[in-house]
Amino acid sequence: MEKKLYHLPGYYDLAFSYDASGEINFFSECFKRYTDFEMRRILKPACGSGRLLIPLAQFGYYVVGYDISEEMVAYTRDKIAVAGLSHRAEVVLGDMRTARFKDTFDAAINLINTIGYLISDEDILNHFRAISYSLRTGGIYIVELSCANEKLSNEERPDDTWIAERDGIKIQTTWHTERYDLANKRKYNLCKMKIEDEKENRRFMFIEPHIMRLWFFEDFKLLSRAGGFTLRAIYNQNFEPVPLNSHICGDLGNLYFILKKEAEA
Template structure:
């Protein structure tokens, strides 16, 4: 069975979240790996004030980017709360003959034994932190982990305060006989409580099966002013540049009340 074919029986519903199925997660979010990695290296060369050799990813998931960066010669590490993702990440590294880089850990409460030259988190994981204390704790942990002149690349969707907002997206990913149709749609937003709810579904197709993962996802919302206050709460981090999800270092963006997709470049003072 392939994506788009009629399903007369209906999909098999899988329990849990996409994060519990790391092979599917890796495919869903893996299409931008090459562009992201190239963008990271452009930032390291042009915006860091120190050579970048050691890199950390909080909420690293399956380690798809850590793996690519390791192949390019960087020393990498990460943490994540999901044991399935951590195991998948480490198994991938071990198959390549490398030490496992990921540990179970909270992106809002961690401490590294050695400082790193750069850190990144670019697919909205920051918005899983559901209160300001957790967000500031995360930024503080990253700041403490960075060496002076090092970078933190933080990607998230902002909530515009003017004009329409993006209500969601759908995309398809394929690898061999496995195809996944992803759908993420905003169903409500509470600006006072700063909570946006999304209906999410991932339809997984193989030649013989149709399976589905579905559920409700909650993200904390950030306007431009709100994310600015969060960053300014950690004085050792300086917001030096902003890009969008095109990952083009030659095209920085000016963030305004209409802006949604951003990658903040924060540098350790």
């Protein structure tokens, strides 16, 4: 993993935060629809700056987050304490490939393509097995991910620029896909951030590469079976169901995949 973005949690938090209330309501509806027990304990792999962990805890769930970045973990720990949520949330250092919890969670949630940081099939299989180990039978794993188009060419390079401002800090972020490697299922992204921080009297810019898995729906279906998951449903960004037999590709944008840990036969 590359250096800067995930080692500057305050700036990440500002650049990537948005009102999460719609998403939280959607998760709570999914819990009711796809599990048959009361939702209490949620695992948040790669929780970053606690962007979603805090609202989930405020909603009333007990949330455990983990992240590979020490800075993100320290920042989120601080946020939990400041929010007075230490009785409802905790955060630890952990790697998606290996983090396993003895405690049995009711659900796990992994957002904004973060699972894309796992590139090889082996790492992905290990991740699904680890999540399955940490979930109770009948629990669900919600993964937000955008799948690629099979005919993706290197001419198609969507990029996205936005500005976020808070408390005298202004950040312009550009997320740009430089190239796709279809054969090796990799996506070469560049993240460019321009930071103007009046509070700290700092202005700087960085550009860093983020190499990620190029996900195809068929791979997702196959690899997510590890650990006994079945794909129960897919939703789009408007929280509308997408039929499981439809053509799942990049044109649909980021999608929420609902995986359920089934009872062993």
